[in-house]
Amino acid sequence: MELGLYTFGEFTTAPAADDPVPVHARLKGIVDSAVLADEAGLDFFGVGEHFRRDMTVSQPEVVLAHIAARTNRIRLGSAATVLSTQDPVRVFQQFATLDQLSDGRAEIIAGRGAFVESYPLFGYRLDDYEALFDEKIQLLLELREQPKITWPGGRFRSALEAADISPQPYQRPLPVWIAVGGTPASFARAGVLGAPLYMGFFGDPRQFVRHVALYRRAAEQAGHDPATLRTGSGGHMFIRRRSQDAREELYPYYSAYWKANGGQFAGGFPRGLYDNWVDGGLMVGSPQEVIDKIMLHHEVLGSDRYIGQYDVGNLPAAMSTETIELLATEVAPVIRRETAAEPAPEPDEVVA
Amino acid sequence: MSEPSGPIRTLGILGAGRVGATLARKAVEIGYRVLIAASGDPDAIAMMIEIIAPGAEPRLAADVIPEADAVVLAVPFAKHESLPLNRLGGKLVIDAVNYWAPSDGEIPEVAGSELGTSELIQAKLPPGTRLVKALNTVGYHELDLDARPKGAPDRKAVAVAGDDREAVRAVSHLIDDLGFDPVDAGGLANGRALEPGTSVFGTGLDAESTADYLRGNLPGAARACPLPQRGTEFELGPGLQR
Numbered sequence: 001m002e003l004g005l006y007t008f009g010e011f012t013t014a015p016a017a018d019d020p021v022p023v024h025a026r027l028k029g030i031v032d033s034a035v036l037a038d039e040a041g042l043d044f045f046g047v048g049e050h051f052r053r054d055m056t057v058s059q060p061e062v063v064l065a066h067i068a069a070r071t072n073r074i075r076l077g078s079a080a081t082v083l084s085t086q087d088p089v090r091v092f093q094q095f096a097t098l099d100q101l102s103d104g105r106a107e108i109i110a111g112r113g114a115f116v117e118s119y120p121l122f123g124y125r126l127d128d129y130e131a132l133f134d135e136k137i138q139l140l141l142e143l144r145e146q147p148k149i150t151w152p153g154g155r156f157r158s159a160l161e162a163a164d165i166s167p168q169p170y171q172r173p174l175p176v177w178i179a180v181g182g183t184p185a186s187f188a189r190a191g192v193l194g195a196p197l198y199m200g201f202f203g204d205p206r207q208f209v210r211h212v213a214l215y216r217r218a219a220e221q222a223g224h225d226p227a228t229l230r231t232g233s234g235g236h237m238f239i240r241r242r243s244q245d246a247r248e249e250l251y252p253y254y255s256a257y258w259k260a261n262g263g264q265f266a267g268g269f270p271r272g273l274y275d276n277w278v279d280g281g282l283m284v285g286s287p288q289e290v291i292d293k294i295m296l297h298h299e300v301l302g303s304d305r306y307i308g309q310y311d312v313g314n315l316p317a318a319m320s321t322e323t324i325e326l327l328a329t330e331v332a333p334v335i336r337r338e339t340a341a342e343p344a345p346e347p348d349e350v351v352a
Numbered sequence: 353m354s355e356p357s358g359p360i361r362t363l364g365i366l367g368a369g370r371v372g373a374t375l376a377r378k379a380v381e382i383g384y385r386v387l388i389a390a391s392g393d394p395d396a397i398a399m400m401i402e403i404i405a406p407g408a409e410p411r412l413a414a415d416v417i418p419e420a421d422a423v424v425l426a427v428p429f430a431k432h433e434s435l436p437l438n439r440l441g442g443k444l445v446i447d448a449v450n451y452w453a454p455s456d457g458e459i460p461e462v463a464g465s466e467l468g469t470s471e472l473i474q475a476k477l478p479p480g481t482r483l484v485k486a487l488n489t490v491g492y493h494e495l496d497l498d499a500r501p502k503g504a505p506d507r508k509a510v511a512v513a514g515d516d517r518e519a520v521r522a523v524s525h526l527i528d529d530l531g532f533d534p535v536d537a538g539g540l541a542n543g544r545a546l547e548p549g550t551s552v553f554g555t556g557l558d559a560e561s562t563a564d565y566l567r568g569n570l571p572g573a574a575r576a577c578p579l580p581q582r583g584t585e586f587e588l589g590p591g592l593q594r
Contacts, residue, residue: 114454114455115454116455116457117454119457126430126456126457181370182370182493183370184368184369184370184373184400184404185369185390185397185400188399188400201493203493203497204497206497207493207496207497210377210403210404211404213403214399214400214404217399217403218399221399264548264549264553265549265553265554265555266548266549267549267550267551267553268551270551270555270557272556273554273555273556276556280497
């Protein structure tokens with residue numbers, strides 16, 4: 001099993017538009033974390049894509065290219081690319097360039113976006129939320145197969161006639177994951193397309209056992225080889241040597257995050273709810289607790305990569321650094337050992 | 353298998369997303385007949401339903417309504433006008449709809465109104481439709497994993513608001529069967545106090561804390577709208593005992 005990190009580069013209080021300093025510091029901090037993760041031997045570093053003033057990264061490819069120059073081994077990806085409001089040709093070219101510069105370490109995680117601010121910003125209609133992703137993901141996946149592409153065109157762009165796509169990536173094919181929230185149809189779509197599935201959530205992984213079964217069944221019916229399917233998962237992560245320290249130290253930041261970024265918790269993020277989440281699947285705790293929680297993802301969802309949002313709530317660098325170090329030194333060796341000898345298990349049979 | 357404790361025995365669900373599909377499975381598990389529709393052809397969701405909510409029957413939306421004792425609206429606010437609202441006349445309708453700007457987009461109809469989203473939806477329903485706001489405060493994952501038997505110490509609450517008292521009681525039976533304590537929040541206008549960003553939204557409170565909130569905090573509820581005096585005449589708990 002692979003282990004990694006991701007960040008949204010968020011603030012809990014949006015900085016003033018005319019103050020460059022907070023954004024500068026946050027972006028530099030992301031790069032430092034990625035360098036640390038690479039040195040510590042983690043497998044993946046992802047950067048989210050948002051278009052709001054309380055988020056620093058709208059162009060993950062640029063941030064990842066900078067990280068690529070400072071790292072050697074770690075794989076680099078978006079987490080996730082809001083594909084619905086971008087041109088798949090452009091996305092493919094950007095990640096192909098990143099892939100060349102990073103010696104074949106680039107990955108695209110493509111999703112529809114949980115936030116919708118990019119739709120008006122790039123001139124798309126929210127009413128087309130489903131249709132946009134359907135059309136664009138098909139083109140993106142096809143671009144990997146045809147360096148000179150012919151595409152019939154769709155509702156949102158004209159046809160391509162033997163168009164040369166340049167540059168081509170270093171890896172063949174460039175990895176493209178489909179990111180899903182909890183919508184059942186999204187799991188089915190990922191299966192039909194035969195793409196690896198990335199699940200982002202904070203709760204108990206057992207709630208998605210049936211959904212992963214749906215992904216696999218849809219893939220099988222569409223004729224994809226089950227051996228080519230892959231599932232990964234990720235969510236908020238905070239690790240301390242002592243369980244209680246993890247719980248107490250994160251809470252003020254986590255509460256601030258949900259009040260500022262969630263909206264649904266504008267009225268406050270109750271401690272009791274937080275404790276329920278930590279006792280459930282939230283990846284907060286001692287190394288052993290985090291090992292157990294990640295292993296549950298592996299066992300019930302067949303997840304063979306887990307990535308943690310290591311700085312949720314815009315944690316000070318010293319706080320997020322400790323999570324990264326403990327993940328790399330205490331958690332990763334155990335999980336790699338536990339999962340090394342066996343292929344990823346089939347997810348649990350669905351209990352009808 | 354258990355069976356429904358109240359008058360709702362066949363549950364119709366409009367929307368087969370996260371909430372609709374999860375609710376369908378849970379309702380089948382507790383002995384309800386479940387008819388479910390997405391936006392189009394039922395065949396398109398047949399495999400999904402077979403795996404996620406086995407036993408629920410995929411239908412066209414228009415075909416869900418006639419046979420259902422109650423119909424759940426399980427779509428985001430941005431999608432509610434795509435539902436066949438004009439066919440719901442005379443029905444008991446459960447409004448699990450939420451408006452959340454980051455994912456619905458900014459909708460002036462809501463932002464510019466003093467009314468709650470349930471009242472905005474009610475205005476679009478035919479006369480005689482009995483609308484009850486419920487189940488909007490629980491996430492699909494909570495619906496799935498937090499259900500507890502009656503009397504369990506960690507049982508959570510679901511607030512129910514509606515002007516038709518008989519309809520509120522019927523929905524309360526459904527909530528109870530689903531494994532949550534129903535708490536009467538009064539009339540439909542009080543539904544504003546159950547919207548996203550309020551203290552009962554997604555916070556997993558128990559019945560006592562939910563009732564405390566409803567008694568004490570209604571004036572400071574969602575979008576800081578002034579709430580009607582009706583809020584003071586709740587029937588809490590005892591009014592719902594069967």
